[in-house]
Amino acid sequence: MAALWAIFYRELIRYWREKIRIITSLVQPAIWLFVMGGGMGAAFNGPGDVSYRTFIFPGIVGMTVLFSAIFSSISIVWDREFGFLKEVLVSPASRESIVLGKALGGATTAVIQGMIILIFAPAVGINLTFSMVVKAFVTMYFIALTMAAFGIVIAARMQSMQGFQFVTNFIVMPLFFLSGAIYPLKGIPGWLAALAAINPLAYGIDLLKHVFLPYHEYSLTTDIAVMAGFCVLFLFLGILLFKKDG
Amino acid sequence: MAVIEVTGLTKRFKEVEAVKGVDLTVYEGEVFGFLGPNGAGKTTTISMLCTILKPDGGQGHVAGYNLWREKDKVRQNIGLVFQDPTLDRNLTAYENLWFHALIYSIPARERRERIEMVLKMVELYERKDNLVQTFSGGMKRRLEIARGLLHHPKILFLDEPTVGLDPQTRVHIWEYIHKIRKEKGITIFLTTHYMDEAENCDRIAVIDQGKIIALDTPDNLKQMVGNNIVYINSPEAAGIVPFIKEKFNFEAKLVKNQVVVEVKEAETFIPALLQDLPFPVTSVAIKKPTLDDVFLKLTGREIRDELGENHRTPGFSRRRRWR
Ligand SMILES: Nc1ncnc2c1ncn2[C@@H]1O[C@H](COP(=O)(O)OP(=O)(O)O)[C@@H](O)[C@H]1O
Ligand SMILES: [Mg+2]
Numbered sequence: 121m122a123a124l125w126a127i128f129y130r131e132l133i134r135y136w137r138e139k140i141r142i143i144t145s146l147v148q149p150a151i152w153l154f155v156m157g158g159g160m161g162a163a164f165n166g167p168g169d170v171s172y173r174t175f176i177f178p179g180i181v182g183m184t185v186l187f188s189a190i191f192s193s194i195s196i197v198w199d200r201e202f203g204f205l206k207e208v209l210v211s212p213a214s215r216e217s218i219v220l221g222k223a224l225g226g227a228t229t230a231v232i233q234g235m236i237i238l239i240f241a242p243a244v245g246i247n248l249t250f251s252m253v254v255k256a257f258v259t260m261y262f263i264a265l266t267m268a269a270f271g272i273v274i275a276a277r278m279q280s281m282q283g284f285q286f287v288t289n290f291i292v293m294p295l296f297f298l299s300g301a302i303y304p305l306k307g308i309p310g311w312l313a314a315l316a317a318i319n320p321l322a323y324g325i326d327l328l329k330h331v332f333l334p335y336h337e338y339s340l341t342t343d344i345a346v347m348a349g350f351c352v353l354f355l356f357l358g359i360l361l362f363k364k365d366g
Numbered sequence: 367m368a369v370i371e372v373t374g375l376t377k378r379f380k381e382v383e384a385v386k387g388v389d390l391t392v393y394e395g396e397v398f399g400f401l402g403p404n405g406a407g408k409t410t411t412i413s414m415l416c417t418i419l420k421p422d423g424g425q426g427h428v429a430g431y432n433l434w435r436e437k438d439k440v441r442q443n444i445g446l447v448f449q450d451p452t453l454d455r456n457l458t459a460y461e462n463l464w465f466h467a468l469i470y471s472i473p474a475r476e477r478r479e480r481i482e483m484v485l486k487m488v489e490l491y492e493r494k495d496n497l498v499q500t501f502s503g504g505m506k507r508r509l510e511i512a513r514g515l516l517h518h519p520k521i522l523f524l525d526e527p528t529v530g531l532d533p534q535t536r537v538h539i540w541e542y543i544h545k546i547r548k549e550k551g552i553t554i555f556l557t558t559h560y561m562d563e564a565e566n567c568d569r570i571a572v573i574d575q576g577k578i579i580a581l582d583t584p585d586n587l588k589q590m591v592g593n594n595i596v597y598i599n600s601p602e603a604a605g606i607v608p609f610i611k612e613k614f615n616f617e618a619k620l621v622k623n624q625v626v627v628e629v630k631e632a633e634t635f636i637p638a639l640l641q642d643l644p645f646p647v648t649s650v651a652i653k654k655p656t657l658d659d660v661f662l663k664l665t666g667r668e669i670r671d672e673l674g675e676n677h678r679t680p681g682f683s684r685r686r687r688w689r
Contacts, residue, residue, distance in 0.1 A: 122468040122469070122471055122474075123468055123469040123471070125468060126464075126465045126468030126469050127469075130454070130457065130461075130465055133456075133457065133461065134456055134457075137456055199454075202451075202452075202454075202455065203448065203450050203451055203452035203453075204452055204453065204454045205452075206418070206448060206452045207452040207453075207454075207466070207513075208469065209418070210416060210417065210418050210441060210446055211441060211466075211469040211470060212438040212439075212441040212442040212469075212470065212471070213469040213470075
């Protein structure tokens with residue numbers, strides 16, 4: 121338990137020390153919401169009678185959470201490069217607490233980032249209520265934990281930062297584009313739909329749509345069940361990979 | 367009592383057979399040195415003793431626990447200072463130790479006191495709230511030593527503790543190592559490729575190409591290569607030569623008006639000689655064999671410090687070390 125707390129808390133300290141990162145990571149969501157959202161608005165005739173800006177809001181919140189959760193897990197590769205990972209791995213700390221501490225720490229910082237994006241809600245035509253914020257918070261945590269665990273699975277065998285570009289191009293971006301974040305999933309071509317159906321993020325972002333929009337793709341139960349499945353699977357895999365490391 | 371006892375330890379990395387059957391016994395309270403050139407297999411051996419690396423073969427106990435079946439127990443009872451730094455540069459000195467205290471389950475009420483104690487020991491207490499990235503190489507090393515001691519290990523492993531440090535800092539690190547041994551009585555296992563540093567150890571294993579080729583005290587190892595040479599300056603040098611022959615039965619020679627004699631142990635020979643010598647002596651010099659001579663004799667090669675290989679370069683070169 122103490123080990124889990126140490127690893128968790130270290131994530132928070134490091135997050136807090138990089139205030140610049142907190143600010144710069146808000147730029148991209150703002151561009152999506154206001155530049156893309158504004159520009160595409162006229163061409164969009166989507167479901168639920170909402171403007172494009174409003175439609176992409178849950179997706180952009182999800183994107184923010186996705187990026188920061190995955191990249192905080194990928195920092196394992198830096199820890200490997202700078203040697204710190206060794207300090208952790210040769211300790212008697214249980215591999216469970218190492219993985220859970222890392223995932224929860226990364227998830228927490230990702231949720232803080234996601235919560236900050238909520239300040240844009242009024243500007244895209246969403247009136248936040250207290251219950252909406254609470255639901256959004258819980259949902260974000262769910263997405264963040266799943267994605268942080270996914271990041272750990274990726275980072276567990278990554279030896280160098282060269283893999284980083286690969287992860288961004290071949291994992292993070294496809295996850296995002298195939299999640300229904302920036303266009304509705306109904307009516308997309310079959311092969312895209314098939315990919316979206318196995319994309320954990322699609323279900324996470326759909327949960328956020330349940331929170332913010334009068335529109336969603338899947339039922340609440342489907343979303344929660346699939347996300348929970350992926351979350352447990354990734355955490356389990358992450359622990360397994362670290363156990364094999366010894 | 368043996369705190370490390372391993373037999374037949376082997377490890378191969380694809381085509382490289384890094385460690386070829388190492389047998390070792392290290393006793394409680396000793397400073398045990400692992401001496402060998404770069405690539406000899408020192409880090410690989412230490413990594414296996416510390417449970418970081420899985421041996422391909424062999425068995426043994428470290429700190430009283432089985433290397434295969436009781437990994438966590440071994441880990442809890444050893445302290446480690448790796449060849450390359452393993453601190454979190456974005457945390458302060460105190461935070462690095464705090465983190466360590468938690469992952470080693472040091473009870474909450476003891477944490478602060480212990481952290482402050484080790485910080486004071488390595489004279490970093492004043493810098494405890496500074497980020498580690500502002501530390502010099504020597505300070506980082508000291509902090510790592512402090513961290514390795516925080517959880518009261520039975521054995522402290524140090525892999526090349528002084529590599530890349532300036533001579534003054536090296537001396538300083540050695541002072542800490544001796545202090546720890548004296549104050550805590552813990553066993554210290556260290557590797558080095560510096561011959562002069564190996565002299566600080568109680569016993570040395572010389573390792574070359576993955577095999578231990580000699581294991582003894584530094585003095586015994588040196589006796590293996592030969593005797594001490596004593597040089598005596600005296601206005602009556604010519605008289606000293608027959609005196610030595612008569613009293614000790616050693617063949618002394620007169621070289622450039624200086625008496626040169628080979629003896630087994632200069633420390634006992636000189637006082638014995640001076641006690642009865644009826645002639646004045648102006649100066650005495652001793653040349654003892656070095657560990658370099660030992661290595662040369664054992665392998666037919668000289669141990670060399672190939673620059674670049676062993677320096678603590680940041681970034682890429684480090685990767686090779688860790689999986
Ligand atoms: N992870 C690794 N992969 C492949 N070869 C390795 C690895 N680690 C060490 N070696 C090789 O094993 C041999 C012993 O290395 P090492 O134990 O680091 O030597 P030392 O610490 O004595 O300098 C060297 O030939 C080295 O290149
Ligand atoms: Mg080495």
